[in-house]
Amino acid sequence: MLPEISEPEYQQAGLLVAALFYNQLGQYELGLRYASKLESIVKEERNACLAIQLTIEAKLKLHQLDENSPEINNGIDVCEKSGETLVSAIINTYVATLLLEQHKYQQALQLLEAQLDTIHAFNYAPVSSRLYSLLAQGYQALGQTNKAETYASQAVATSIPMGNDESSVIAYRILYQTNMARNDYKAALDYHVKYAQADKAYLDDIKTKHLAFQLAEHQAAEQKSRIALLDRQNNLLLTEQQLARIQAENNRLFISLLIAIITLLGFWAYKSWTIQKRLKQLAEYDALTHVFNxxxxxxxxxxxxxxxxxxxxxxxxxxxxxxxxxxxxxxxxxxxxxxxxxxxxxxxxxxxxxxxxxxxxxxxxxxxxxxxxxxxxxxxxxxxxxxxxxxxxxxxxxxxxxxxxxxxxxxxxxxxxxxxxxxxxxxxxxxxxxxxxxxxxxxxxxxxxxxxxxxxxxxxxx
CATH class of the missing domain: 3.30.70.270 (Reverse transcriptase/Diguanylate cyclase domain)
Structure with missing residues (x-):
């Protein structure tokens, strides 16, 4: 429906929701497409900040940026100027994640600790939990187990209302490892059980999202085919009406057109059969591996x-x-x-x-x-x-x-x-x-x- 919407406010809201939805679903190519569209037309400062944040998130997940990319500093500047300090802090957590993956632990911790006051001020559970789990990772990597355990506990406490997410998986793993290191095997076992449960639930959630997306794609393709079939049927009815009018004027022309219609019907029947065969293939077999779905x-x-x-x-x-x-x-x-x-x-x-x-x-x-x-x-x-x-x-x-x-x-x-x-x-x-x-x-x-x-x-x- 987006191409039909001319009101800028609603058009921007639609693009924003689409980009956010696809990023959360793990479909970062689609998320980047909608975020880039929003970024190219947005005028209002808050939407500009959110569009840049979603663009940076998608590009980092797609490995199209590094911590020194100008887009990141530009995004932080835009969000700071528009008063969106929480979004600026979120972008910094993306950068810190990248630094942790590159084993730049000290640099990542400095960046994360600089966001603590902002995160505490907003007390937004998803962001707080992610920040604490990243801090726990960094301190564990540097061997500072007490701080790692403290931040991991905070991450667990913050993420409990949200259920099992990536932050709780990381936090439970760190708590399990730190208790093992101090030979507290009872506590370590308890945390390992929670870690295993959270990890399985998180992975199941990811699988469910991917399966739902694939099912939606197949349903969309089937719907398009049905619409195309209805269009062909409608065109056929119009052609028959024209033939009826022409028949009164010229019988020979009617016969010629009748032959054309029969040919068209045969072609349509063949196309319909091939479409049904293709739909059956999509319904029964996995498109990638060609085994049963x-x-x-x-x-x-x-x-x-x-x-x-x-x-x-x-x-x-x-x-x-x-x-x-x-x-x-x-x-x-x-x-x-x-x-x-x-x-x-x-x-x-x-x-x-x-x-x-x-x-x-x-x-x-x-x-x-x-x-x-x-x-x-x-x-x-x-x-x-x-x-x-x-x-x-x-x-x-x-x-x-x-x-x-x-x-x-x-x-x-x-x-x-x-x-x-x-x-x-x-x-x-x-x-x-x-x-x-x-x-x-x-x-x-x-x-x-x-x-x-x-x-x-x-x-x-x-």
Whole structure:
């Protein structure tokens, strides 16, 4: 609707909300596009400050700026002049994050401490929590554990009303590490449990956002196709009306035009068929890896489970997640991440059978349902997939890094014939693989006593 809005106030508000929304969703290319549009037309000082802040955030996430970029100092100056000192402080926290990533700890701490008075004055929880967690990181890196623990505790206290976010994950990790360093194992264990819970919830939130965005994109494409189809139908009706008027004047012309209409209808039917075929492809397969997507996998797996249950046949279920995949995306870019996902899908497809049900169900999460397959065979297949992933040669990307995955395995004898139960049990086993070092297999064990954070099932490590 933005192109239809001429009122400057509402147009700027729409661009601002769009840029903020896409940045929070992690779609920084789109966030930068809208922030740049706003920056080019904005007149009012406050909106100019917010537009620059969103532009800087997106560019830093896309690795298009460094701490010495003129855009950062210009943005801080604009915000200071317009009285937006909180936004200026937020921009400085972005710069401090960059400095911490470059191990310039002292410089980062000086910059962060200079923002404390401003942050305290506004007492805005999301910004306060982020500032405290960054201070805790810096002091921990310099070996000043008391200060690190103090700021980490403040970050936790500030972020509690907001739920599990990146700041609370960082803070719980630092509190766990500082208590381990002083040999307070009870407190360290408590904080490790909270850290694991917060980390899993935060990662699940990120996966949910990406999945929702992909679903929205597919729905938008389908809606455009439907509109185009309606336009074609409307054009067809207009053409038929014109033909009816022409028929009274000239029968021969009517016959010629009728032939043209038949040809047009045939072409439209063919186009409609190809569009439906394409929509079916989008609805059933993951566009990047060309394996089943989550929705279609659920339908096929449910059918397979019903058949196996009625036939008293086993079905095994494998769930695996790529280790440290976010680091690959952050360090080498999303194009390299997409390359890795495609290579992993191809490597695992080569190990299985034709009737195995293989799907990508999340960002870097895959699963395989194995009808008519016992647990022993499933373990062999999972190990073959694990080895195939670990031996992927990444030199073609121009970078040197390793790809590994953590696997969780269960079957219908342990988890029953309900898909949700199979998924939850395999997820618990996979989470144990993550906890015990990654790049390994874990089998779900319903008889074990150990409880894993965020899961209520027992696990047996290979």
């Amino acid at each position: 989550r929705g279609h996998f659920t339908q096929v797996a449910q059918s397979a489970l019903s058949y196996c249950e009625s036939s008293e046949v086993d079905l095994s279920y494998i769930l695996f997640d790529l280790d440290n995949f976010k680091q690959i995306n952050d360090k080498y870019g999303h194009a390299i991440g997409d390359w890795v996902l495609k290579k992993v899908a191809k490597a695992c497809q080569a190990q299985g059978r034709k009737n195995d049900i293989f799907a990508r169900i999340g960002g870097e999460e895959f699963c395989i349902a194995l009808p008519g397959c016992d647990l022993k065979t499933a373990i062999k297949l999972a190990e073959a997939c694990r080895e195939a992933i670990a031996t992927i040669d990444c030199s073609a990307t121009g970078h040197e890094f390793n790809v590994t995955a953590s696997f969780g395995i269960t079957d219908t004898q342990m988890s029953g014939y309900k898909l949700e139960r199979l998924i939850n049990d395999a997820d618990s086993a996979m989470y144990q693989s993550k906890e015990t070092g990654r790049d390994r297999l874990c089998i779900f064990d319903p008889e074990a006593k150990r409880t894993i954070p965020q899961a209520s099932h027992s696990l047996l490590s290979l």
